[in-house]
Amino acid sequence: MAGINPVLAALTRGPVADWLTNPRGGVDERALRDAVHGKIVLVTGASFGLGEATARRLAHAGATVLLVARTRDALREVVKDLADAGSTAHAYPTDLTDMDAVAALTERVLAEHGHVDVVVSNAGKSIRRSISDSYDRMHDFERTMAINYLGPVKLLLGLLPSMRARGEGHLVNISTIGVRIPPAPRWAAYQASKTAFDVFFRSVASEAASDHVTATSIYMALIKTRMSAPTKTFDNIPGMSPEEAAEIVCRAIVDRPAKISPWWADVAEVATAAVRRPLEAVVSKRFALGRRRKELR
Template sequence: MAIRLLYPTFRPAQESLRAAATGQVVLVTGASHGIGKASARKLAAAGAVVLLWARSRPELERLAAEIAAGGGVAHIYPTDLTDMDAVGLLGRTLLAEHGHIDVVISNAGKSIRRPIAESYDRFHDFTRTMDINYLGPVRLLLTLLPAMRARGQGHIVNVSTWGVLMPPSPRWSAYGASKAAFDVWLRSVATEIAGDGVTTTSVYMPLVHTRMSAPTDFHRIPGLTVDEASDLIAHAVTAKPREVAPWWAVRVQAWSAVHRYQVQRFMERRFRH
C-alpha cells in the first residue's frame, strides 16, 4: 500500500493497450529478464510484434517460444549493448528486416552501488555503466531516429529511475551519473524531434524488486513488482505521456534546488565516517 501512495501504478485497460499495440513493431532492450521480459510479454499479448534484445540467446529463445505459444509474434536479437559497432549494425539490420520501428523501449540497464573509497581501482564500473545506461542507447537511437523522423512517427520509452529526480545519493555515483546522462540527452533530443512526430516518455521508476536490485538489501523498502513496473511501460506506450513520475517529484526537486547546500551538508554529515 505504501508504494501506491508514493508512486501510483497505472494499468491501461486491455482494449486501450490492444488498440495502441496491435501491429506495432516494438523493440525492447534488456528483454531477457525483469521489467523488459514482462513488458515484452504484455505487449506481445496485446498484438505487438516484439523485437527482443539482450545478450543471452537462450533466455531470448525461451521467451520468444513462450510468446509464440500464446499466439504472439517475437523475434530475437542477441547483442551486447556495450559493443557500439554491433549496436549500430543491429539497428540497421532491424530497419532492413522490419522496415521501421514504431516503439523503442530502452530498458537495458546496469546498477552498481559502491562507496567511492572502494572504487579507486575500479574505473571499469564507470565505463561499464556509461556504456550500458547511456552510450549504447544513444548509439542505437542515432541509427533508428532518422527513419522515425522520415516516417513522421515513432515513440521512445526511457526506463529511467526516480533517483534522477532526487538529490545525488552517496554510493550510487556510477549508476546515477549514467542514468542522468541518458535522461538529459533524451529530453534534449525530444525538443528537436517532436516536430517530426516522434515522441518520448521518461518513466522514472521507483524501486522494483528484480534481479538487478537484488544485490542491495532493499527488503525494508517498499517497491513495485515486475508486473506492476511493466504496467507503467504499457501505460507509456498507450497514453504516451512526456513522463511518468511520482506525484511529489516536482515538489522535491524545487525544494532541493532552493536548499541545495543544506541537502549537501546533510548528506556529508550522514555519511561521515
C-alpha cells in the same frame, strides 16, 4: 525490531506501496491493444526484469516485439513462450556496449521489419559502491556509461532517422528517480550514467517532436528485480514487481506523456533546488555516521 517489521512489511507492499510507486495502477486493456496492435516495438534488456515483463505484456496485447539483450537462452525462452501463446516476438541477441554490434542490430532490424514504431530503452546496469572503494575501478564508470548512456545513444542514432522520415513513432526511456532526487552516496557511477542519457533523451525529444516522434521519460521508483536484489536496504523500501512497473511502460506507450514519475519525486526535485546545500549536508552527514558505525563494529 520485531515490532517494526509488520509496519515495514505493510509499507513495502499493498496500497501504501502502490501510492508511493505506481499510484495509477494498471493500464486500460483496450487502450493498450489499440495503441500497440500490429505495431513493431523494440525493447532492450528484454531477457530479465522489467524489460522481460514489458515485452511479454506488449506482445500479449498484439505488438510484434523485438527483444534485445545478451543472454540468448533467456530471449529464446521468452520468444517461445510468446509464440506458444499465439503472440509474435523475435530475439536479437546483442551486447549494447559493442557499438559495431548495435550498428549491425539497427541495420538488421530495419532490413527485416522496415521500421520500428516504438523503442523502449530499458537495458541497464547498476553499481552501488562508495567512491573510496572505486579509486582503482575506473572500469565501473566506463561500464555504466557504456550500457546506460553510449549503447542507448547509438541505438537511437540508428533508429531515429527512419522514425522521423516516417513522421511517427514513440521513444521511451526507463530512467530512475535517482536522477531527480538528491544524489545518493555510493551511486556515483550509476546515477551519473543515467543522468547523461536522461539529458540526451530530453534534448533529442525536443528535436524529434517536430517530426511527430514523441518521447516519454519514465522515472521509475524501486522495482524488485535482480538489479535491486543485492542492495539489502531495499528490502524495507516500497517497490514494484516487474509486472507492475511494466504497466507504467504500457501507459507511456498509450498516453505518450513527456514524463511519468512518482508524485513525490516532483516534490523532491523542487525541494532539492530550493534547499540544496542543507539537504546535501544532511545526506553527507548520514553517510559519514553510517561509515563510522561500520568502522566501530
